Amino acid sequence: MVKHGIKSLVGPVAAGLAFLGSFCFFQAAYPYHLIRREQLNLFLYDGDYLAETYRGTGWLARFAADFLEQFFHLPVAGPLIVALLLTAVGWAAYKICRHFMGLWPSLAVGTLFFAGSFLRETGNLYQTRYTLVVLGFLLLILLAIQFRKTWLRAVAAAAFLAAGAWALGSPYHPDYGKLWGAPQLDYERMIGLDVETARENWDKVLELSKKDLYMEEASYCYNLALAMKGTLGDKLFDHSQNHQSTLLFPVSSERAVFSNTLAGEAWFQLGDMTVAEQSTITSLQASPKRTGARFLVRLAKVNLVTGEDAAARKYLDILCRTLFYGKWARSVMPGRQDEATRKWIAESRAKLMRTDFIHQSDDPRTVLQALLEADPANALAREYLMCYHLLCYDLDGFIQEYAKDFPQGRLYREAVLIWLSRQERLNPAEVGRYGVDVSEVDRMGRFGRNPSAFKNTYWYYYLTAMQEAQQQP
Amino acid sequence: MRNHFLFLWVLLALTGCGAGDPAPAVDGSEGPLVIYPDYKEVTIPANIAPLNFRYAMPDVRKAKTTFTLGDRTVTIRGDEVEWRLGAWKKFLEGAEGKTITVTAEAVVEGRPLTDRWSIQVSEDPVDGWLTYRLIEPSYQMYHEVCILERCVENFDETVICDWRHTDNACMNCHVHGQSRGDYSLYYIRGPQGGSILNQDGKLRKLSLKADGMLSATVYGDLHPGGRFGVFSTNVILPSFHADAIARMEVFDSASDLTVADFENNRMINVPHVARADAWETFPCFSADGRSVYYCVADTVAIPQDIMQTRYDLLRADFDPETGLIGEQVDTVWSARANNGSVCHPKVSPDGRWLMFTVADYGTFPLFHPECTLYLADLQSGEIRPMDEIKGNKSDSYHSWSSNSRWFVFASKRGDGQYGKPYFCHLDADGNPTKPFVLPQKSSRFYLYNLKSFNVPDLGNASTGMTVRDARRMFESESEIFQ
Numbered sequence A: 001m002v003k004h005g006i007k008s009l010v011g012p013v014a015a016g017l018a019f020l021g022s023f024c025f026f027q028a029a030y031p032y033h034l035i036r037r038e039q040l041n042l043f044l045y046d047g048d049y050l051a052e053t054y055r056g057t058g059w060l061a062r063f064a065a066d067f068l069e070q071f072f073h074l075p076v077a078g079p080l081i082v083a084l085l086l087t088a089v090g091w092a093a094y095k096i097c098r099h100f101m102g103l104w105p106s107l108a109v110g111t112l113f114f115a116g117s118f119l120r121e122t123g124n125l126y127q128t129r130y131t132l133v134v135l136g137f138l139l140l141i142l143l144a145i146q147f148r149k150t151w152l153r154a155v156a157a158a159a160f161l162a163a164g165a166w167a168l169g170s171p172y173h174p175d176y177g178k179l180w181g182a183p184q185l186d187y188e189r190m191i192g193l194d195v196e197t198a199r200e201n202w203d204k205v206l207e208l209s210k211k212d213l214y215m216e217e218a219s220y221c222y223n224l225a226l227a228m229k230g231t232l233g234d235k236l237f238d239h240s241q242n243h244q245s246t247l248l249f250p251v252s253s254e255r256a257v258f259s260n261t262l263a264g265e266a267w268f269q270l271g272d273m274t275v276a277e278q279s280t281i282t283s284l285q286a287s288p289k290r291t292g293a294r295f296l297v298r299l300a301k302v303n304l305v306t307g308e309d310a311a312a313r314k315y316l317d318i319l320c321r322t323l324f325y326g327k328w329a330r331s332v333m334p335g336r337q338d339e340a341t342r343k344w345i346a347e348s349r350a351k352l353m354r355t356d357f358i359h360q361s362d363d364p365r366t367v368l369q370a371l372l373e374a375d376p377a378n379a380l381a382r383e384y385l386m387c388y389h390l391l392c393y394d395l396d397g398f399i400q401e402y403a404k405d406f407p408q409g410r411l412y413r414e415a416v417l418i419w420l421s422r423q424e425r426l427n428p429a430e431v432g433r434y435g436v437d438v439s440e441v442d443r444m445g446r447f448g449r450n451p452s453a454f455k456n457t458y459w460y461y462y463l464t465a466m467q468e469a470q471q472q473p
Numbered sequence B: 001m002r003n004h005f006l007f008l009w010v011l012l013a014l015t016g017c018g019a020g021d022p023a024p025a026v027d028g029s030e031g032p033l034v035i036y037p038d039y040k041e042v043t044i045p046a047n048i049a050p051l052n053f054r055y056a057m058p059d060v061r062k063a064k065t066t067f068t069l070g071d072r073t074v075t076i077r078g079d080e081v082e083w084r085l086g087a088w089k090k091f092l093e094g095a096e097g098k099t100i101t102v103t104a105e106a107v108v109e110g111r112p113l114t115d116r117w118s119i120q121v122s123e124d125p126v127d128g129w130l131t132y133r134l135i136e137p138s139y140q141m142y143h144e145v146c147i148l149e150r151c152v153e154n155f156d157e158t159v160i161c162d163w164r165h166t167d168n169a170c171m172n173c174h175v176h177g178q179s180r181g182d183y184s185l186y187y188i189r190g191p192q193g194g195s196i197l198n199q200d201g202k203l204r205k206l207s208l209k210a211d212g213m214l215s216a217t218v219y220g221d222l223h224p225g226g227r228f229g230v231f232s233t234n235v236i237l238p239s240f241h242a243d244a245i246a247r248m249e250v251f252d253s254a255s256d257l258t259v260a261d262f263e264n265n266r267m268i269n270v271p272h273v274a275r276a277d278a279w280e281t282f283p284c285f286s287a288d289g290r291s292v293y294y295c296v297a298d299t300v301a302i303p304q305d306i307m308q309t310r311y312d313l314l315r316a317d318f319d320p321e322t323g324l325i326g327e328q329v330d331t332v333w334s335a336r337a338n339n340g341s342v343c344h345p346k347v348s349p350d351g352r353w354l355m356f357t358v359a360d361y362g363t364f365p366l367f368h369p370e371c372t373l374y375l376a377d378l379q380s381g382e383i384r385p386m387d388e389i390k391g392n393k394s395d396s397y398h399s400w401s402s403n404s405r406w407f408v409f410a411s412k413r414g415d416g417q418y419g420k421p422y423f424c425h426l427d428a429d430g431n432p433t434k435p436f437v438l439p440q441k442s443s444r445f446y447l448y449n450l451k452s453f454n455v456p457d458l459g460n461a462s463t464g465m466t467v468r469d470a471r472r473m474f475e476s477e478s479e480i481f482q
Helices: A002-029 A031-039 A048-055 A058-074 A076-099 A101-121 A129-144 A150-169 A185-199 A203-212 A216-228 A232-238 A256-271 A273-287 A293-307 A309-320 A326-332 A339-350 A364-372 A381-390 A393-402 A410-422 A426-432 A441-449 A458-471 B001-013 B085-091 B467-475
Strands: B043-045 B053-055 B060-069 B072-077 B099-108 B111-122 B128-136 B146-151 B159-163 B171-177 B182-188 B194-199 B202-207 B217-222 B227-240 B248-261 B264-270 B278-285 B290-298 B312-318 B325-333 B341-347 B353-359 B374-378 B384-385 B396-398 B406-411 B420-425 B452-459
Touching: A002 A031, A002 A101, A002 A339, A031 A058, A031 A076, A031 A185, A031 A293, A048 A309, A058 A076, A058 A129, A058 A150, A076 A101, A076 A129, A129 A150, A185 A203, A185 A216, A185 A256, A203 A216, A216 A232, A216 A256, A216 A381, A232 A381, A232 A410, A232 A458, A256 A293, A256 A381, A273 A293, A273 A458, A273 B227, A293 A309, A293 A326, A293 A339, A309 A326, A339 B111, A364 A381, A364 B182, A381 A393, A381 A410, A393 A410, A410 A426, A410 A441, A410 A458, A426 A441, A441 A458, A441 B217, A458 B341, B043 B420, B053 B099, B072 B085, B128 B420, B146 B171, B159 B171, B159 B182, B171 B217, B171 B452, B182 B452, B182 B467, B194 B467, B202 B353, B202 B467, B227 B278, B227 B290, B278 B341, B290 B341, B312 B341, B325 B353, B341 B396, B353 B396, B374 B396, B406 B452
Parallel strands: B043 B111, B217 B278, B248 B278, B396 B452
Antiparallel strands: B060 B072, B060 B099, B099 B111, B128 B146, B128 B452, B146 B159, B171 B182, B182 B194, B194 B202, B217 B227, B227 B248, B248 B264, B278 B290, B290 B312, B312 B325, B341 B353, B353 B374, B374 B384, B396 B406, B406 B420
């Protein structure tokens, strides 16, 4: 009796453990994976849209998956839903097997289905749809085997499978529903960087990027977060910089989609809305479903700033019909904006370039200068321009900007001393005239005696480049 | 299809998360009741698909729209005015030359409003098939591109070529020769690509590139005789404008003209349309095939002087026996004299009209709000801007119906971002009517659509091409041109 009682608990306990394990994994170790999936999804509460979007083979799976994925926007909801689905897959497989075999073999099969689905879910571009398809087919089989007569069971199975093939489609896709996946924690951090950069959570960006600063994308996000916090002039060389390549990214067909997506973030903050818009459209174009609420939000913002109200209204009206972006969309709709939105638009619009010229986003200097010409108070553009000069070893260009009002920043002071030294004007009067404390000269002296103790200085960056230049034939 | 969603509606209703009360998304019509798409006071062909629209105003209730044509009356209730195809066709039977009167009433934000407008049904039918490429308005990269053919008499759409059947290759737009459905050409790009020529339903894959040419062929036109095609070869560079509203600029760093001889598989290159000090582009044949119209600009330093690039419109003789473009040229429209730049000249199939686009500068007017369609009367020599049909954003890439009484063009009017095909009637004196956008089954289609209709091109019959043909062509060897 007791043995039977224990046996009856095995299934529920296994299901509970599976649910808890998968929930904890996606909540604690893999949170951005599901958030990004929501960002690339769009589910509209509109009859025409639903009828047009969800038709043809697999309509039910696509519909259900998109409906569920919208909730990944909420904290905890994504891991909760995915854990439930995965557990349901294992449970359904177990229940089917129990019709034909004993407890432990059934449990093994259920576990295999759960584990396989779990690993698939961790795939980079995986979509919830494919787990739903597996679950859907298992439930149909489970339903079919409820019939007692063998012939009826066979007929039901065939009918259900045909219906499933129509409504659910294939459980496999070469890109978005691979048979096999494995968690990639470094990729998860990269996705996290992208997510948090878009959310403008700069402290989180700094925290997430620290492990991967050797990677271009992480370095770029780290620099952007520093600039947004106003500390780029102090901390630019806290990690190794690959010249100017990770300060600002161009949007180009020759670069990866991920890089093009990130590129727009800095340009949006700086005020170049053309590049920001193209970055977003390029990202939208390359996203699995060719859409994404996140991108529509950015496109709406870009067009609000540029004053293209008709375009902004187009994107906002789409977002109005979503569950989680509707309130925001209605609050910023042209003609109905609140005070805070009007203020943000006015501030952003002040940054727009006043003179028109053509560029390919691969020469940030010209664009940054034009941004500053349009709005000398654009502190972010100023900081980026000065750091760009420093990274390019262009001290004359740097001094032109610096000399306007001697902005704060340890690296700027270090660069001033190098520039004065090259001008043979490194004396207390000149140092003071450029707003640098004389104690910095002493620190420079200490650097000269032991450069490797000052790796986070501009002096070290500059010296390394000079040494490399001397070593070249 | 919507019946399948019955239980899903219940699910949605349970979530209690409807759309609320969104504002109108697009700039609709004028008048007390704003409709989108704007089908007020338009002239339509009798063979067009139903003009479905919606009332683009907040909080529209009790809407009632009545269409009257002679003794026929149809009333549609609701804020989305969507016809059944059969009912629309029956309503329009014998309507050529007549006027439809539309009366509308609705309660908008608690206020009762009425409106009335008319729709003129032309005696001239429009060609029934329209091809276009659907793309995001991105000019940096391509991904999952397709070319489609839409029957404008209903809502049927056929994919001619798509990324699935071409290993995600890029493809460029499909153009008809003299608006003929059985005579057309499109490109599949990439190593396995080629120019897919459709002649009387027979498909050929051609490699239209010979030694000394700048690139494979890009823009072009097919000769009425069927033996030749005239093309430009271009080195194209996409760039950004600092001015956010101007968005993108695409320009050539080099471009020449060339002629393809489809019978002898050879490219005919002559130096006077491949000059190093000039950029020649956008060639097209006259209706009789004895002239070539094309655009040409003096080279400038790019990108810094791109805003000084201005293209003239020239005409040169074309010898249909040899395929040679004559050296003697006439200036049809001078960029210098008119302070503008010409793109996309196209001659009407009856040879009477020449239509082209004029922008302030450059060769890519897709984001130039000033760009305007011009009409040249080739009988009288009169040239005039068609200001009466100009939108607030770019109008470009027009195409003629085979009867020369209709043309379609891509316009970004409204949102400024997404090109949509607009139809316009031209009477015997060259007077255009108010353009109307390609009707869609759903009145909300343009609200959700995030793709541009790129190079809409009219054909008098279906091309008959399918994606299976595209795959077959993609896998076949290209015919080499010398």
